[in-house]
Amino acid sequence: MSAVASAVRPRPVTAHRTPGRPRCDVTHKAVLDAAFALLAEDGIGRFTIERVAARSGVARSTIYRWWPSKGALAMEGFLAAVAPEIAVPPSGSAARDLREQVKRFARLLRGTVGRIIRGIIAEGQSDPETVAAFMDGFVTPRRAEGSAILQRGIASGELRADLELDLVLAGLYAPLYVWMLLNESLDDEKVERLTRSVLAGCLAPSAEAASD
Amino acid sequence: MSAVASAVRPRPVTAHRTPGRPRCDVTHKAVLDAAFALLAEDGIGRFTIERVAARSGVARSTIYRWWPSKGALAMEGFLAAVAPEIAVPPSGSAARDLREQVKRFARLLRGTVGRIIRGIIAEGQSDPETVAAFMDGFVTPRRAEGSAILQRGIASGELRADLELDLVLAGLYAPLYVWMLLNESLDDEKVERLTRSVLAGCLAPSAEAASD
Amino acid sequence: MSAVASAVRPRPVTAHRTPGRPRCDVTHKAVLDAAFALLAEDGIGRFTIERVAARSGVARSTIYRWWPSKGALAMEGFLAAVAPEIAVPPSGSAARDLREQVKRFARLLRGTVGRIIRGIIAEGQSDPETVAAFMDGFVTPRRAEGSAILQRGIASGELRADLELDLVLAGLYAPLYVWMLLNESLDDEKVERLTRSVLAGCLAPSAEAASD
Amino acid sequence: MSAVASAVRPRPVTAHRTPGRPRCDVTHKAVLDAAFALLAEDGIGRFTIERVAARSGVARSTIYRWWPSKGALAMEGFLAAVAPEIAVPPSGSAARDLREQVKRFARLLRGTVGRIIRGIIAEGQSDPETVAAFMDGFVTPRRAEGSAILQRGIASGELRADLELDLVLAGLYAPLYVWMLLNESLDDEKVERLTRSVLAGCLAPSAEAASD
DNA sequence: CTTTAATCGAGACGGTACGTCTGGTCTTGTT
DNA sequence: AACAAGACCAGACGTACCGTCTCGATTAAAG
DSSP, X not given: OOHHHHHHOOOOOSSSOOSSSOOOHHHHHHHHHHHHHHHHHHOGGGOOHHHHHHHHTOOHHHHHHHXXXXXXXXXXXXXXXXXXXXXXXXXXXHHHHHHHHHHHHHHHHHSHXXXXXHHHHHHHTTOHHHHHHHXXXXXXXXXXXXXXXXXXXXXXXXBOTTOOHHHHHHHHHHHHHHHHHTTOOOOHHHHHHHHHXXXXXXXXXXXXXXXX | OOHHHHHHOOOOOSSSOOSSSOOOHHHHHHXXXXXXXXXXXXXXXXXXXXXXXXXHTOOHHHHHHHOSSHHHHHHHHHHHHHGGGOXXXXXXXXXXXXXXXXXHHHHHHHSHHHHHHHHHHHHHTTOHHHHHHXXXXXXXXXXXXXXXXXXXXXXXXXXXXXXXXXXHHHHHHHHHHHXXXXXXXXXXHHHHHHHHHHHXXXXXXGGGGGOO | OOHHHHHHOOOOOSXXXXXXXXXXXXXXXXXXXXXXXXXXXXXXXXXXXXXXXXXXXXOHHHHHHHOSSHHHHHHHHXXXXXXXXXXXXXXXXXXXHHHHHHHHHHHHHHXXXXXXXXXXXXXXXXXXXXXXXXXXXXXHHHHHHHHHHHHHHHHTTSBOTTOOHHHHHHHHHXXXXXXXXXXXXXXXXXXXXXXXXXXXXXXXXXXXXXXX | OOHHHHHHOOOOOSSSOOSSSOOOHHHHHHXXXXXHHHHHHHOGGGOOHHHHHHHHTOOHHHHHHHOSSHHHHHHHHHHHHHGGGOOOOOOSOHHHHHHHHHHHXXXXXXXXXXXXXXXXXXXXXXXXXXXXXXIIIIIXXXXXXXXXXXXXXXXXXXXXXXXXXXXXXXHHHHHHHHHHHTTOOOOHHXXXXXXXXXXXXXXOGGGGGGOO
């Protein structure tokens, strides 16, 4: 189970509440907001629990009670703010959907969210829990979305049936991560070239002519 | 100019040496060795200048004199130990060479070197100098090697002439970086599948039958 | 009014009991036992309300409800366990009684009880309530016992009639407290010398020859 | 060796200095001053290393480098400020000198110094080093002074030759400590009565008539 | 029987201070 | 100069307690 999940500790709706004073949601929210803001403003380098506490007005000890590590806190703050932001409106064409999705993703990485993701990945290199939380909370859902698009394309005959979905998605997304991490440009033109190049190998023979 | 290059401060070749006691090479070497060892043993999380000083027997202030940041030190320690290790013996087939090169690279990432690279990338997320040094010292040379192989393949007619080299290399290497950073497996079988998949789109039409 | 007295809140003997759930005596006892045990085992330094709560199995808030301060709790735990322990069997001779009483007291201070008294006095230096409680609960009764012996001696003609009782008792007991607090030895021989020395100045001239 | 002595670490006057940056005396002094001031103002209860650091403007880590415990710091701050303050001008009469010395001592205990001593003794109950330092730095010198007076009195024939010096001094001083620690009054009249009472048993028979 | 008022356990929360660790800077004497 | 040694400031770390608080569950007398 990832750190985030354990931190959230979803209240059982079932029957009797746990004893003791209930957790204060306002506090919880304030911490996550502050975490997100700090991450967005200064990056992981200046992200400290002390500053989150100061900014959120929540006691340091309270933060330590609920988050096991800096990474977990960063991760949860990130998710709380970003999670709903990435939705994919399905059109008729899988190729077009993918292109759109990748373009959006690149735009995300170029902005504030990218800065935060960089921090989380960095933090994760010395804390596996953080990576796990990032996988569960962000990477896997994103992959599921991509996978869904690909499968629709295969079902409709637009894409080849023998695609290895994980590899196609890796080919589309991994370069974006790496470019971001290595401070290389992520401009639309480059991303567009990448998408086209990967998609070229994915189209079903019959549909190949119509690709662009 | 990257951090490493500035740290090295190459002695002027001009006749008259600078006044004062000359820099002690033994010390310099000891620091890099200790840096590498610590990085390899405990990862970036426990890599501190204090520990490098203690381990190398070099005074902390001496380290601060020569390296501008933790990342630069890690990077240089890494390069000093790893640089010569990656050579590519060219065979007749570009496809075979690439496959070999990628496999070696994956093996590298799975081991000690991978652990260190993770640390450097992590450190780089809050220190652009470190990323720049990593690019100059490691990524660019690796890309040059890959590029050379691809160009040989194109010249020999084995690979398509319209390949976008940067994208092909990104498709081959970026997933490896990402899998490593996200603690996903890098096993040979998976890497082999990746290589095959990318290469499939690179072969010249005439050579396609002979691919595997 | 001392802290202890206010903490005990003696139930009114008056007919109508207060409404609501009555106080649980088991709990009360458990707290005092735990307080005594902790004080005896680890001294004042590690005596915390948290630990008393943990050890006694009583909720922290319950302890805070009934005891106004750490010192008050320590004091009451001490009294509950120690109070009955010091009884003085009167013999014919006041001198002999005093000697015995002082010897017992020294023995007390050398042991567990001494350790606890040290803690209470220490705690009292930043909490006057604690000192007051210690005076009321321990010092004054002890002085009363000593005073009684002295007065018997005076009445019987064994001791001089012009004795200043408070000073004699101070001369007998204060050194014991100080030796304990300053980690000096409290061995029987030393205590014996002290008693003899003080008593020497107290005997009535007629009885002086029979003193020892 | 006591904590104080080890904290002071007197520089060896011998030959070669130790390497490295020498200790900053200003800093050292500032800490002791702040320690004394805090102790005098708020007592041991609010005496924390954090506040000493804040008040003195010295980094907390520097304080931790030089003083092993709160008690040691308090003790040294106390000694630095108080040590020279207690001198006894010898007159012709031992009895008069003692009376004067005791009176002065009581006055000391009633004031700021007394407050600090209370704190040190309290702290010492959970830290033997502190008590040891207090013994070495304060109690023993005071006893030596008292002893000297008594010995002069014996030599001059004013006092009995068979006095047990340690017990006499205990009889004179211990009550003062205890009265202070237990918040009992230390007024001059009471102290005067104490002195007279103890001295009464000390005078040589020949001199007894002249005592008061 | 219900109220009603109290006790009690559980635990969240804001705080303060702890003692440690690291990062950087600086000031020495030695080489 | 370079270097070792180490003092110093700054500040974050994670932990331990403090004292207050909000709950629900319990318990008995009073209505």
